[in-house]
Amino acid sequence: MNIHEYQAKDIFRDAGLTVPPGGIATTVEEALSLARGLGLPVMVKSQVLAGGRGKAGGVKFCKTEDDVRTHAGNILGMDIKGHTVRKVLVTPAETIAAEFYLGMLVDRASRRVLLMASAEGGVEIEKVAVEKPEAILKHAIDPRFGLLDHEAMAVALRLDPDVKRARQLADAMQKLYKAFLAADASLAEINPFIFTDQGVGKAIDAKINLDDNALFRHPGYAALRDLDEENPSERMAREADLSFVKLDGNVGCLVNGAGLAMATMDLVQYYGGRPANFLDIGGSSNPDKVVNALRIILGDPNVEVILFNIFGGITRCDDVARGIIAATERMEIKVPIVVRLTGTNEAEARELLAKTDLVGAATMDEAVQKALALAGK
Amino acid sequence: MAIFCTRETKILIQGITGRDGSFHAKSMLGYGTNIVAGVTPGRGGQTFEGKVPVFDTVKDAVAATGAEASVIFVPPSGAAGAVFEAADAGCKLVVCITEGVPTLDMVKVMPYLAERGVRLVGPNCPGFINPGQKAKLGIMPTNIVAPGPVGLISRSGTLTYEVVDALTRAGLGQTTCLGIGGDPVIGTNFMDALQAFHADPETQALVMIGEIGGDAEERAADFVKANMKIPVVSFIAGRTAPPGKRMGHAGAIVSGGSGTAAEKKKALESAGIPVADRPADVVPLLQQIWKR
Structure with missing residues (x-):
């Protein structure tokens, strides 16, 4: 789950990081009143779950109240990479003497939390990683001891030889690690971490991605989910406990297992079609789950055919077939349905399907080809 | 063994x-x-x-x-x-x-x-099965495996079964079918599994089923190129996955432009490992390069 900058800043504040004050506005009037309270100049920053907000014109410096009116008016309602801006963060504009990038993520190769730090702050770190990889310092943190003082300081001094500033950078890294653990994050970034002309270090931007698997132990984070940012079908899927990603094709896919679901989408494309979605229905033959999945997929008007691809394995295929038949009988479905079932009792399953309007298929390739032939008919 | x-x-x-x-x-x-x-x-x-x-x-x-x-x-x-x-x-x-x-x-x-x-x-894996040893530590279906010389490593579950089933139907049994799991942090990764298969004299050919996210397949490709003499073929799931979206598995995500299926395919092929376009092509591809 991804959260907004202002929400990430709250988590950073709780971990002891210095973060400038600020408030959230959904109207120009609210933005103005926040700006008056904070004192001009301010920054007006769009709050959307997308990168590149500044480049898109979604982050503006405001010297006067008129600036606030103009920029907040422009930014609210603006589209940034398909996300509509509904709120802006109003925060004091800082004077920037130096800026740095500080980030942490879970590193698959070392199986540790990896600290990444760079003196190339304030720019897209992905770009730095490609163009100037040596400008990013890395340190894999031992989970038993955390980020030790000397480790943080060694990185900090390479970022900035000034000891006073290096100490602040090291402290920020340790607090970032604290925030990372406290939130069960998968990614946490401060970009940039700045020094003002008075030499005060501050996190003026914040990004946190949360580990979905750990949300169960953070009940309070449910309130951080921005339902406006979620595709309605993806929200329905999440509530039905189905793993779903909306795509823009016309072949609705219901598959058991994430790897097979991806391979099915790939195969649809291989035969010249376009998948409408990724959906992992899991190992269950429960008709309710199938009904939920079908509702989500059929909510997409582009879908012209439904393709079930189930590799039964231990699950009995006749059970799965009964579940699919029961589900389809409970709904009015106007598009053709192709069902591929393989595994235990697949012959019985095919007999059950033969008595219905569902189109059976023995292999994945056959199922995809049949689905494409039926699409739009 | x-x-x-x-x-x-x-x-x-x-x-x-x-x-x-x-x-x-x-x-x-x-x-x-x-x-x-x-x-x-x-x-x-x-x-x-x-x-x-x-x-x-x-x-x-x-x-x-x-x-x-x-x-x-x-x-x-x-x-x-x-x-x-x-x-x-x-x-x-x-x-x-x-x-x-x-x-x-x-x-x-x-x-x-x-x-x-x-x-x-693991975690988040189907475990493994050693058909010749009658040992199953996990949840893989037993009716689709058979004893034989092929080793299989995969980040997925049912997609693995799909390929194992095809191997068995083609008369190619398996030493070990191993699902390492779809999470970002796992115990045994592609490299560890490859090293184990490399040390097993009974494994005479290898199938690697990868997917988008991370660079485990790329590292595996380097290892295969440097160390292994047995035939290795691969399949990578997720060519059509949009960037930034998690495809079911917690680890299956293209982020910051890296971890794509295309990158992995390129790395594997440049290490001399053929990559199948479809799951159904894995077995024919293996038969093609495997001179027995």
């Missing part, structure tokens, strides 16, 4: 009386797996299926039966705890089937396992 365990390896199951644990324990027993104990706190003294003794703790189970390996079927909130317990009790092989384990829990477990020389498979 297959990898990681033989028919003699003594295996215990943590969570043996739970819904998933009991279902899969029966299947493992039915296959002939050498299950010597089960563990469920509060159920010590009971017997599972009339023959497997159940203990309150892994330590008790190991003391009474000499169990060397554990297969874990406990809910996500307790999964890391179960791995710690198995390692502490002296199990040298731990297979964690549980899906949905918090990533930082696994980060915490890793040095504990390394210090004790414990191999972890």
